[in-house]
Amino acid sequence: MPRAPKKGFNGKRLLLRLLVPAILVGVWWALSASPSTGLFIANPLKAVLRIGQDFLSTDPSTFFLGKATYEHLLPSLGRAMAGLGLATAAGVAAGIALGSLPVAAALFQPLIHLGRSLPSPALLGVFFLLFGTGDAPKIFLIAFGVVWPILFNTIDGVNSIGHQRLQAATVFKIRPFDVLFHVILPGASPKIFAGLRTSLSLSLIIMIISELQKSKNGLGYLLVTTQRTFDYTNFWAILIVLGFLGVTLNFLFHIAERRVLAWHRGATQQHD
Numbered sequence: 001m002p003r004a005p006k007k008g009f010n011g012k013r014l015l016l017r018l019l020v021p022a023i024l025v026g027v028w029w030a031l032s033a034s035p036s037t038g039l040f041i042a043n044p045l046k047a048v049l050r051i052g053q054d055f056l057s058t059d060p061s062t063f064f065l066g067k068a069t070y071e072h073l074l075p076s077l078g079r080a081m082a083g084l085g086l087a088t089a090a091g092v093a094a095g096i097a098l099g100s101l102p103v104a105a106a107l108f109q110p111l112i113h114l115g116r117s118l119p120s121p122a123l124l125g126v127f128f129l130l131f132g133t134g135d136a137p138k139i140f141l142i143a144f145g146v147v148w149p150i151l152f153n154t155i156d157g158v159n160s161i162g163h164q165r166l167q168a169a170t171v172f173k174i175r176p177f178d179v180l181f182h183v184i185l186p187g188a189s190p191k192i193f194a195g196l197r198t199s200l201s202l203s204l205i206i207m208i209i210s211e212l213q214k215s216k217n218g219l220g221y222l223l224v225t226t227q228r229t230f231d232y233t234n235f236w237a238i239l240i241v242l243g244f245l246g247v248t249l250n251f252l253f254h255i256a257e258r259r260v261l262a263w264h265r266g267a268t269q270q271h272d
Contacts, residue, residue: 042233050237068222073241076218079135080207083142084199091147091199092192095154096184105155112151120145121209128214138210145206146199153195157188186263193257200253204246 025044032043054068062070098105098112120141127137127144161184174183211220219238226235 040232042236044236046233047236047240050233051240054234054237055241072217072219072222073245075135076207076211076220077245079138079210079218080142080203082135083139083207084146084196084203086139086143087147087199087203088150088196090143091150091195092154095151095192096158096180096188098151099155099158099188100184115144116148116152120206124210124213127210133214138207138215141210142203142206146202149195149198149202150192151195153191154188157191158184160191161187190261193261197250197253197257200249201246204242204249208242 028041028044031037032041053066055066055073056069057064057066098108123144124137124141127141131137131140207218208220208223211218212224215221219242222238223235226232226238
């Protein structure tokens with residue numbers, strides 16, 4: 001069997017990927033220089049310099065991170081990751097149970113579809129009422145908003161394994177613990193990771209929404225504050241930080257996904 005050609009550096013592909021961002025930055029720069037829109041759209045260079053001023057530092061003792069990073073960026077990231085972690089644990093556990101037990105899936109299906117149809121931003125006041133005004137309501141709101149892609153993808157992944165394999169495991173008297181970690185989770189993991197990728201993006205969106213009210217820190221709190229004080233340079237700087245944060249998290253997730261699912265990619269290539 002001939003070996004697949006190795007993928008090397010592709011300058012043309014890199015240029016194509018950078019083309020649209022370059023055009024967007026050019027449009028942004030033009031709008032910031034326009035008399036009609038320049039008042040509300042900050043100059044891109046000034047926004048980047050503001051990031052260096054607020055979120056970065058020249059002090060090695062702070063790991064070259066600025067005050068805004070510790071007071072706002074890291075708390076926001078912590079809430080988003082805590083909510084995503086809680087949603088992952090609940091979504092995978094419930095998805096495995098519902099995917100393995102058709103009776104349970106039929107029993108809880110109406111409740112699941114009801115929860116999925118509820119808009120998370122509309123429940124912000126409910127979570128504040130139930131859990132107070134600290135980090136807890138924000139974390140639980142993020143978890144509630146992002147659990148659904150994980151849950152449904154896990155159910156779909158378990159169903160894709162097939163009940164014949166599970167019945168075979170029962171016939172050969174394989175321990176439930178081994179069935180879970182050697183049959184169900186490996187078989188469902190590709191679709192679980194697909195749900196996690198969607199939930200990762202949603203966690204940042206709901207993180208911002210949760211911090212728009214009754215917050216003392218966080219990137220969402222900063223966005224509201226900059227609008228109230230008409231500090232549009234800082235407003236656009238925060239948007240850049242959010243974009244960079246999303247790209248970085250997606251990149252790290254992609255690396256983790258490739259490592260965890262390396263066996264699946266190899267099996268698929270052998271099958272092809």
